[in-house]
Amino acid sequence: MDTKQEIKNITLDKLSSEVRELASKGxxxxxxxxxxxxxxxxxxxxFDKDYEFINxxxxxxxxxxxxxxxxxxxxxxxxxxxxxxxxxLNIKGMAIDFKGNLYKTAVKTPFGNC
Amino acid sequence: xxxxTIIPFGPQHPVLPEPIHLDLVMEDEKVVEAIPSIGFVHRGxxxxxxxxxxxxYIYVAERICGICSFxxxxxxxxxxxxxxxxxxxxxxLFLRTIWAEFSRIHSHLLWLGLLADAFGFExxxxxxxxxxxxxxxxxxxxxxxxVIFGSCKIGGVRKDIDPVTLKRIEKILVELEKEIKEVSSxxxxxxxxKRRLVGVGVLSKEDxxxxxxxxxxxxxxxxxxxMRKLGYGAYDKLDFEPIIRNNGDSYDRCAVRIEEIFQxxxxxxxxxxxxxxxxxxxxxxxNPDGECFVRLEQPRGEVVYYVKANGTKFLERxxxxxxxxxxxxxxxxxxxxxxxADVPILILTIDPCISCTER
Numbered sequence: 001m002d003t004k005q006e007i008k009n010i011t012l013d014k015l016s017s018e019v020r021e022l023a024s025k026g027x028x029x030x031x032x033x034x035x036x037x038x039x040x041x042x043x044x045x046x047f048d049k050d051y052e053f054i055n056x057x058x059x060x061x062x063x064x065x066x067x068x069x070x071x072x073x074x075x076x077x078x079x080x081x082x083x084x085x086x087x088x089l090n091i092k093g094m095a096i097d098f099k100g101n102l103y104k105t106a107v108k109t110p111f112g113n114c
Numbered sequence: 115x116x117x118x119t120i121i122p123f124g125p126q127h128p129v130l131p132e133p134i135h136l137d138l139v140m141e142d143e144k145v146v147e148a149i150p151s152i153g154f155v156h157r158g159x160x161x162x163x164x165x166x167x168x169x170x171y172i173y174v175a176e177r178i179c180g181i182c183s184f185x186x187x188x189x190x191x192x193x194x195x196x197x198x199x200x201x202x203x204x205x206x207l208f209l210r211t212i213w214a215e216f217s218r219i220h221s222h223l224l225w226l227g228l229l230a231d232a233f234g235f236e237x238x239x240x241x242x243x244x245x246x247x248x249x250x251x252x253x254x255x256x257x258x259x260x261v262i263f264g265s266c267k268i269g270g271v272r273k274d275i276d277p278v279t280l281k282r283i284e285k286i287l288v289e290l291e292k293e294i295k296e297v298s299s300x301x302x303x304x305x306x307x308k309r310r311l312v313g314v315g316v317l318s319k320e321d322x323x324x325x326x327x328x329x330x331x332x333x334x335x336x337x338x339x340x341m342r343k344l345g346y347g348a349y350d351k352l353d354f355e356p357i358i359r360n361n362g363d364s365y366d367r368c369a370v371r372i373e374e375i376f377q378x379x380x381x382x383x384x385x386x387x388x389x390x391x392x393x394x395x396x397x398x399x400x401n402p403d404g405e406c407f408v409r410l411e412q413p414r415g416e417v418v419y420y421v422k423a424n425g426t427k428f429l430e431r432x433x434x435x436x437x438x439x440x441x442x443x444x445x446x447x448x449x450x451x452x453x454x455a456d457v458p459i460l461i462l463t464i465d466p467c468i469s470c471t472e473r
Contacts, residue, residue, distance in 0.1 A: 005407060026323075028326055029326045030416070030435070031418050031433075031435035031440070033420055033433040035420075035430070035431040035433070044420065046407065046418065048339075050339075051339070051341075053407065053409070073326065074443060075324075075325045075440070077443070096149065102152060102153060104151070104152075105156050110158060111160070111161055
């Protein structure tokens with residue numbers, strides 16, 4: 001089977017429109033992840049449709065505010081709260097905002113501080 | 115409007131072998147809303163990758179979960195192999211597939227036992243776990259481990275299975291299949307069991323897709339997707355189709371898992387008959403540099419590994435999106451409007467693995 005994987009670099013202002021377009025085409029939200037780079041954070045939004053795997057990638061400053069996509073994919077709230085709790089990412093408009101209480105870690109934002 | 119109360123469910127609860135907490139907002143006996151919290155045993159294993167040699171990290175990867183430990187090792191190895199362009203010998207790919215399918219059988223039998231235990235059918239619980247022991251015995255004989263196998267490594271596998279043992283395993287499978295058929299018919303046909311499962315916790319096809327459900331959760335709602343169809347391991351050489359059901363209730367989730375046990379037995383048989391001769395590992399030299407996403411089908415569903423390497427022996431990032439984490443939104447949807455008495459069954463029907471979720 002052809003396991004096509006695509007990484008598409010986007011900017012923060014295009015995030016909602018790009019995600020909305022994938023949702024309208026019937027893509028499933030697979031995951032959202034965060035990677036700490038030198039001074040920045042890299043976000044990967046992964047989607048699947050019939051085994052085709054697409055990643056929307058954006059690089060943002062650590063203090064940037066990201067608009068939640070949980071109004072488009074409700075399940076995104078889990079990934080967004082996770083990134084908030086582990087990396088300290090500032091996300092606006094989450095369907096449920098756990099305010100740092102989804103993960104009960106001994107250290108606040110453990111993946112962002114170290 | 116009836117008076118609302120909040121019932122805290124977990125982290126310690128008889129039906130939960132591992133800690134997860136749900137705040138259940140109730141109106142009389144009905145659940146109106148469920149708010150989860152996790153992270154009680156968060157281990158930071160993704161972070162540990164920055165301080166462990168990438169070759170040694172496979173021991174950590176295997177310990178992400180005690181049920182799909184082999185598949186975590188396999189997924190991690192596959193990601194590193196992809197980045198380093200390592201060609202894994204075909205025999206190793208077949209052996210990985212055999213052990214992965216045995217893991218699926220033991221995971222599903224474990225789940226069936228837990229389900230029976232949750233609705234108070236102790237005998238059925240014991241029968242399911244009795245059969246699971248036979249699978250664990252095979253794994254112990256072929257890998258040396260019953261829970262953590264330690265048989266997968268970057269570049270291949272550590273151990274081979276000789277042809278005589280493979281033939282013997284095939285014979286054991288005949289007997290095992292017969293016994294599983296007897297036990298599974300109770301799950302599928304018993305009046306009391308059906309009363310607890312049929313029509314309970316319905317997840318529509320649309321909701322399963324919208325909420326990002328994976329694995330048997332997704333397939334029981336009529337979505338024919340199984341990551342093994344991507345063809346990793348030896349799956350591209352084996353004949354199978356995703357098992358689906360269409361009602362999306364707890365009964366169908368149970369039925370999908372039962373059918374998947376028989377599918378796994380068939381896949382092991384096919385693999386034993388097609389396994390080629392040859393070496394079982396490729397020597398790994400150098401350090402990985404690059405990134406990749408790898409997706410596998412674990413017993414609980416699709417798992418995603420993202421690995422980013424920088425040319426040193428320490429990786430920059432390992433991200434593991436486990437199936438239980440992906441199934442939590444679907445669980446919250448199913449819990450809305452259910453009876454309080456059905457909450458344990460619904461939590462169990464996603465086959466929660468909090469150990470995976472708390473990687």
